[in-house]
Amino acid sequence: MKQYIVVSYTSWRTTPSRTQQLAARLRDSEVLFFQPSRPGRSHKAPGRQVRPNVTVYNLPPLRAIPENAGLLLRHAWKGQAAWIRRAALRHGFRTPVLWTTHPQQVYLLDQLSPRGLVYDCDADWSDLPPQWEGDLAAAADVIFAASPGLLDRLSPCNANIALVPNGVNYPMFSRPSLEVPADLRDAAGPVLGWVGRIDPGLDLSPVEYAALEHPEWTFALVGRTSGDCPGLSRLERLENVRLLGWKAAVEVPDYVARFDVCLDLPRREADFSGVLPRRIYEYLSTGKPIVTLLAPEQVEEFPDVIYGAHSPAEYCRLCERALDEDPAWVAPRRRNYGAAAAWSRRAKEVQRILGAIGL
DSSP, X not given: OEEEEEEOSSOOOSSOOHHHHHHTTOTTEEEEEEEOOOTTOOTTSOOEEEETTEEEEEOOOOOOOOTTOHHHHHHHHHHHHHHHHHHHHHTTXXXXXXXXXXXXXXXXXXXXXXXXXXXXXXXXXXTSXXXXXXXXXXXXXXXXXXXXXXXXXXXXXXXXXXXXXXXXXXXXXXXXXXXXXXXXXXXXXXXXXXXXXXXXXXXXXXXXXXXXXXXXXXXXXXXXXXXXXXXXHHHHTOTTEEEEEOOOTTTHHHHHHHOSEEEEOOBSSOOOSOOOOHHHHHHXXXXXXXXXXXXXXXXXXXXXXXXXXXXXXXHHHHHHHHHTOOHHHHHHHHHHHHHHTBHHXXXXXXXXXXXXXXX
16 A cells, blocks of 8 residues: 655645645555644644545644744754654554645655655745745656646756646536525525635625626625725625625535626735636536636636636626526536546546656
């Protein structure tokens, strides 16, 4: 049985991350999943088995250290590596594959002696010292890049790189006849909905513009609200806007199934990664029309099945067009894109590549 040590920069959670989705699908393998320290979470707690082949451990706290303090960083990650080694030995790991997800994990390479090294890159880390990611990418036996932009950036460091975009739990979102959630049963007119985090970085102007233009439409925003989000207070005063808050992952398909149009919203901060969020693949899996607001010079993804606007006014017009769309025209094509992005297919491709290089 193959052995993998996965060091994640995010915690194991009920709404699975990309790392969780791939790690849990490493067949005929035993996986030790190390998640970062959080307040109230002891690294001395025993491992928690979350899947038949996956055990989650908490890493020791890692104090904030300046990026240019190389000696301090090496010392801090030496402690992380020692903890990982002890946990691995308890499980009988001898020559595991190390799966990394963050550039700073380059400091583990001098402390661990893995049989192979994987770097799974799903974010733009250009704000970190470039040597971290450059050295990690150069040392990797294989790199999985979540977008063409990340692939282009990392390909000079390593020729063995593969494009593995984010995915979707396709069976959850493609099911027919889902139950309408209680807080949308009385919604009047068409429902246009968003699923995702609502925070100060989210641009809500397209929703505000369309909601004012079409008071007969209902706008449903599903997601946790945090911070002082510009424009949120104005939306709260509109009778046709519903802020429904966070929903468990198992409930989200019911909400998306009720949407007549699925909304994608831009973020104000620059993101050069080009990584498509999980939300887009969830929308595609339903076959429903999708409207997005494109950033300047943004390359359109799925232009044949997603309506791309360049201003709030155009966004509103495309929502009108989406509501008039013939479902038989493009819905099957969207569902095909969703099916192709199923996490089961992504994981099979990852395992095929790992098998081809002996990992």
